[in-house]
Amino acid sequence: MVEVHKVSGATFDSNVYLVLDEHPILVDAGMMAGPTLKNISRYIDPKEIKIIALTHCHHDHTGGAPELKKATGAKVLLSEKEGGCVGDELTTVSYLFGMEAPEYKVDGYLKSGMILDLGEWLLDVLETPGHSLGSVCFYEANAKVLFSGDTVFPDGNIGRTDMYGGNPESLISSIERLTQLDVRTMYPGHMEITSKEVNRQIQMSLRFARSVL
Ligand SMILES: [Zn+2]
Numbered sequence: 001m002v003e004v005h006k007v008s009g010a011t012f013d014s015n016v017y018l019v020l021d022e023h024p025i026l027v028d029a030g031m032m033a034g035p036t037l038k039n040i041s042r043y044i045d046p047k048e049i050k051i052i053a054l055t056h057c058h059h060d061h062t063g064g065a066p067e068l069k070k071a072t073g074a075k076v077l078l079s080e081k082e083g084g085c086v087g088d089e090l091t092t093v094s095y096l097f098g099m100e101a102p103e104y105k106v107d108g109y110l111k112s113g114m115i116l117d118l119g120e121w122l123l124d125v126l127e128t129p130g131h132s133l134g135s136v137c138f139y140e141a142n143a144k145v146l147f148s149g150d151t152v153f154p155d156g157n158i159g160r161t162d163m164y165g166g167n168p169e170s171l172i173s174s175i176e177r178l179t180q181l182d183v184r185t186m187y188p189g190h191m192e193i194t195s196k197e198v199n200r201q202i203q204m205s206l207r208f209a210r211s212v213l
Contacts, residue, residue: 001120002019002020002021002118002120002121002143003019003020003043004017004018004019004020004145004187004193005017005018005020005039005043006018006187006193007026007036007039007040007043008028008030008035008036008039009030009032009034009035009036009038009039010030010031010032010034010035010036012031012060012097013030013031013032013036013060013064014028014030014031014058014060014061014150014189014190015028015030015187015188015189015190015191016028016029016030016036016064017147017187018039018040018043018044018049019118019121020043020044021118021119021120021121022118022119022120023050023051023117023118023119024044024048024049024050024118025049025050025051025052025053025074025116025118026040026049026051026052026053026068026072026074027053027055027138027147027187028052028053028054028055028061028062028149028189029052029054029061029062029063029064029065029068030060030061030063030064031059031060031063031064031097031099032063032064033064033066033067033068033071034067036064036068037067037068037071046068046071046072047071047072047073048072049072049073049074050074050075051074051075051076051077051116052065052068052069052072052074052075052076052077053077053110053116053123053138054076054077054078054079054110055135055136055137055138055147055148055149055150055189056078056079056082056131056132056134056135056136056149056150057078057079057082057085057086057091057092057132057134058092058093058132058150058163059092059093059094059096059097059099059101059102060097061149061150061189062078062092062102062104063094063097063099063102064102065102065104066102066103066104069104069105075107075108076104076105076106076107076108077106077107077108077109077110077116078106078109078110078134079109079110079111079127079133079134079135079136080109080110080111080134081127081129081133081134082132082133082134083106083109085133085134086101086102086103086104086106087101087102087103088101089101090164091132091133091164091165093163093164096163110125110127110134110136111125111127112125112126112127113125116138121140121142121143121145122140122141122142123138123139123140123147124138124139124140124141125138126138126139126177126178127174128149128151128174128175128177128178129165129167129170129171129174130151130159130161130166130167130168130169130170130171130172130173130174130175131149131150131151131159131160131161131166131171132150132163132164132165132166133165133167134165135149135150135151135159135174136149137149137151137178139181139183143184143185144181144182144183144184144185145183145184145185145186145187146178146181146183146185146186146187146198147187148178148186148187148188148189149188149189150188150189150190151171151174151175151178152175152178152186152188152201152202152205153188153189153190153191153205154186154188154191154192154194154201155191155201155204156201156204156205156207156208157191157205157208158171158175158205158208158209159171159189161213168209168213169213171209171213172206172209172210172213175202175205175206175209176206178202178205178206179199179202179203179206181199181202182199183198183199183202184198185198186198186201186202
């Protein structure tokens with residue numbers, strides 16, 4: 001039985017998820033590694049984490065990546081479209097947080113069609129640009145689980161498209177793609193985890209995006 005725990009701890013961090021399968025992984029890294037590592041240690045030795053899969057390069061999702069990588073020894077995966085973003089304060093929007101862009105080595109690039117094999121769960125990589133150039137979501141078809149990054153949030157909310165690399169048309173197409181999935185539980189990059197009529201919530205996000213973008 002696969003378990004997912006939200007392990008981010010700092011106030012402005014993105015959500016960081018610890019997925020406990022045969023090969024434990026983190027989805028996103030937040031900004032502050034300290035509280036996250038402490039929360040991970042409640043479940044497993046951080047060194048057991050094999051992969052840190054980033055939904056996109058923004059600072060609130062990746063600022064903690066250098067320290068988490070060091071502490072875990074995990075491989076860091078990022079969209080191939082955002083390979084050039086590491087260390088760049090504009091594409092990572094680090095300047096919005098008054099911080100320097102995080103520097104870390106990307107060990108592998110994510111693209112549509114890739115599958116992350118965690119043991120029981122097989123996470124499909126879906127490229128969902130719009131909030132950023134190379135935003136991705138992760139979908140597990142059997143468990144009907146979606147890690148939605150900053151593409152969609154609960155209650156019909158959507159990711160911003162007004163930062164570098166943002167694109168309203170792309171976001172609408174990406175959300176259209178997400179409405180074709182059957183989702184039982186959504187783990188968003190911000191806000192709360194939800195299992196309540198998630199397909200309907202994503203439909204609401206699509207209507208909202210079409211009306212405002
Ligand atoms: Zn973002």
